[in-house]
Amino acid sequence: xxxxxxxxxxxxxxxxxxxxxxxxxxxxLADETGGDLHVAVISGTVDDFADKLNRDGVDAIHTVSHxxxxxxxxxxxxxxxxxxxxxxxxxxxxxxxxxLDYAPAVANQLDLPIVTDTVGLETDGDTxxxxxxxxxxxxxxxxxxxxxxxxTIRGAEWPAAEGTGDAAVEAFDADIDxxxxxxxxxxxxxxxxxxxxxxxxxLLVSIGRGIEEEENLDLIRDLADALGAxxxxxxxxxxxxxxxxxxxxxQSGKVVTPDVYIAIGIxxxxxxxxxxxxxxxxxxxxxxxxxPIMDIADYAIHDDLFDVVPALVEEFE
Amino acid sequence: xxxxxxxxxxxxxxxxxxxxxxxxxxxxxxxDLNEWxxxxxxxxxxxxxxxxxxxxxxxxxGPEDCEQTIRQALAKGADRAVRVWDDSFADVDLLDxxxxxxxxxxxxxxxxxxxxxxxxxxGDDSFAATGVSVAENVGFQWGAVVNHLDHDLGDVVSVRRxxxxxxxxxxxxxxxxxxxxxxxxxxxxxxSLRGIRxxxxxxxxxxxLADLGVDESAIESELDLTDMYEPESESDVTVWxxxxxxxxxxxxxxxxxxxxAQ
Numbered sequence: 001x002x003x004x005x006x007x008x009x010x011x012x013x014x015x016x017x018x019x020x021x022x023x024x025x026x027x028x029l030a031d032e033t034g035g036d037l038h039v040a041v042i043s044g045t046v047d048d049f050a051d052k053l054n055r056d057g058v059d060a061i062h063t064v065s066h067x068x069x070x071x072x073x074x075x076x077x078x079x080x081x082x083x084x085x086x087x088x089x090x091x092x093x094x095x096x097x098x099x100l101d102y103a104p105a106v107a108n109q110l111d112l113p114i115v116t117d118t119v120g121l122e123t124d125g126d127t128x129x130x131x132x133x134x135x136x137x138x139x140x141x142x143x144x145x146x147x148x149x150x151x152t153i154r155g156a157e158w159p160a161a162e163g164t165g166d167a168a169v170e171a172f173d174a175d176i177d178x179x180x181x182x183x184x185x186x187x188x189x190x191x192x193x194x195x196x197x198x199x200x201x202x203l204l205v206s207i208g209r210g211i212e213e214e215e216n217l218d219l220i221r222d223l224a225d226a227l228g229a230x231x232x233x234x235x236x237x238x239x240x241x242x243x244x245x246x247x248x249x250x251q252s253g254k255v256v257t258p259d260v261y262i263a264i265g266i267x268x269x270x271x272x273x274x275x276x277x278x279x280x281x282x283x284x285x286x287x288x289x290x291x292p293i294m295d296i297a298d299y300a301i302h303d304d305l306f307d308v309v310p311a312l313v314e315e316f317e
Numbered sequence: 318x319x320x321x322x323x324x325x326x327x328x329x330x331x332x333x334x335x336x337x338x339x340x341x342x343x344x345x346x347x348x349d350l351n352e353w354x355x356x357x358x359x360x361x362x363x364x365x366x367x368x369x370x371x372x373x374x375x376x377x378x379g380p381e382d383c384e385q386t387i388r389q390a391l392a393k394g395a396d397r398a399v400r401v402w403d404d405s406f407a408d409v410d411l412l413d414x415x416x417x418x419x420x421x422x423x424x425x426x427x428x429x430x431x432x433x434x435x436x437x438x439x440g441d442d443s444f445a446a447t448g449v450s451v452a453e454n455v456g457f458q459w460g461a462v463v464n465h466l467d468h469d470l471g472d473v474v475s476v477r478r479x480x481x482x483x484x485x486x487x488x489x490x491x492x493x494x495x496x497x498x499x500x501x502x503x504x505x506x507x508x509s510l511r512g513i514r515x516x517x518x519x520x521x522x523x524x525x526l527a528d529l530g531v532d533e534s535a536i537e538s539e540l541d542l543t544d545m546y547e548p549e550s551e552s553d554v555t556v557w558x559x560x561x562x563x564x565x566x567x568x569x570x571x572x573x574x575x576x577x578a579q
Contacts, residue, residue: 011480072449076453097462097481098480101449101462102449103446104414104446104449104450104453105449107414107415108450108453109453113413113414113539115540116443116444116446117443134442134443135330136440136443138334140547141542141543141545141546143540144540145539146539182490182491182494183488183489183490184489185486186489188486188487189485190484191485228578229578235500235501239501240504245483251481252479252480252481252482253483259577260571260572260577281571289556290550294550294554295551299554301567303561303564304561308564308565310561311562311565312569315565316569
């Protein structure tokens with residue numbers, strides 16, 4: 001048992017980027033175990049997906065045609081059956097919202113350990129060493145486990161696989177027990193819309209937990225007005241109902257690419273960074289010099305936003 | 318309808334800290350109710366207030382120290398609490414997903430709820446896997462990363478799952494089910510003084526592995542935490558020093574140079 005089985009992610013007819021990244025992660029592991037890399041793609045236009053997934057390093061692609069969109073019961077049943085058939089050492093899935101909706105069930109059903117949200121993986125063929133973060137990214141840890149495992153990988157941590165492969169593409173005849181399917185997807189809805197499209201802004205003034213109280217948001221509104229900037233925020237501000245959802249930058253919000261992104265009182269959790277790392281110039285105002293946002297900022301002010309922001313407002317008024 | 322909510326006391330870490338082996342040194346740690354679980358408790362209490370739930374029970378895996386956190390959930394409106402602890406846990410570095418699944422599954426089987434709510438993840442170890450794992454283990458349906466829930470006393474819940482990129486999935490899930498609750502689904506209340514007083518009188522039942530019929534071997538994690546360190550910064554950030562006026566002037570100059578502000 002040395003093979004690796006990687007599962008692709010797709011939504012509404014498109015493969016998601018992590019599907020190509022997981023090929024790279026899977027290939028690296030398979031090189032170390034001396035096994036083959038199998039890729040599974042389940043539901044949707046699987047033949048079209050298989051063509052796109054057939055990149056360098058993939059040995060076999062298993063297509064499972066069943067419904068258009070993700071259903072966790074279909075995924076769980078298919079992957080456990082593929083595991084029984086292929087006997088891979090590692091089952092890799094994206095640590096996406098959908099990955100987290102089936103990977104733990106697969107692990108439990110197969111009685112395998114699961115390690116989630118990994119950012120680094122190594123194996124000597126027996127022991128898997130997985131790197132992951134704890135405490136919201138303040139520390140990194142290494143975790144070891146023996147034998148077979150289910151592993152979820154964080155997106156954008158491995159480069160996307162490229163090139164054209166010569167994988168064998170085979171339809172896998174999964175035996176789906178329809179009676180056990182207890183959830184139905186009725187549709188999708190885009191959130192946001194509304195008055196402003198933050199993804200179009202050239203200058204974003206973005207606020208996070210550091211603002212402390214809703215009343216203090218006026219200070220940031222004053223700044224946005226003075227600069228002619230658009231106001232956006234990290235997740236907690238939207239969770240608190242202080243700004244509408246269409247202002248949220250991040251993995252579950254909008255992806256933004258302004259010329260300048262001013263991150264005020266934002267620590268820079270990975271989910272936030274996913275939405276703003278493509279900004280041309282990033283300025284961070286934060287009292288904590290070790291905040292993760294400093295790793296991607298171009299300029300930083302390690303000072304209290306309640307001192308710096310009024311000074312900046314004054315300068316532009 | 319009976320709702321079981323998993324509640325975890327998580328460690329919070331100061332901005333500056335030191336690592337001792339595979340742990341953060343105690344003096345830099347605080348303790349708080351896991352943020353995601355706070356939303357799960359609120360959702361359960363709201364279903365109770367709407368007349369949909371008859372009883373809200375919380376379950377926590379943790380030592381006696383975390384009873385203050387459990388009382389927070391009781392003060393917000395949960396009816397009673399179960400705390401699972403065993404002296405054998407004290408030696409475990411990391412209770413992995415499978416271990417937590419075994420313990421929580423035993424509580425689910427004993428309590429027989431219609432709905433289990435968990436936070437999407439815990440703020441400390443961030444596995445984000447236990448809820449779905451428990452559901453599969455006990456034969457419940459499930460939904461991960463739920464940010465909206467409608468229930469009309471039928472045997473189905475309508476939920477929204479928060480996908481990436483500002484897209485929500487609208488789904489129906491049959492009960493009994495486990496839902497993992499995302500932040501922002503509601504506004505968690507502060508415990509009132511009256512609630513805090515009442516919480517002192519609510520039942521907090523302590524169970525051992527033996528009480529739950531769980532074999533001690535279940536907590537032998539297959540995952541070993543072998544190292545912990547601060548991530549290496551790859552930063553080449555330019556830090557502006559000086560007074561707030563000085564640093565604001567630097568930023569102002571940058572914005573003018575870039576032509577994005579007048």
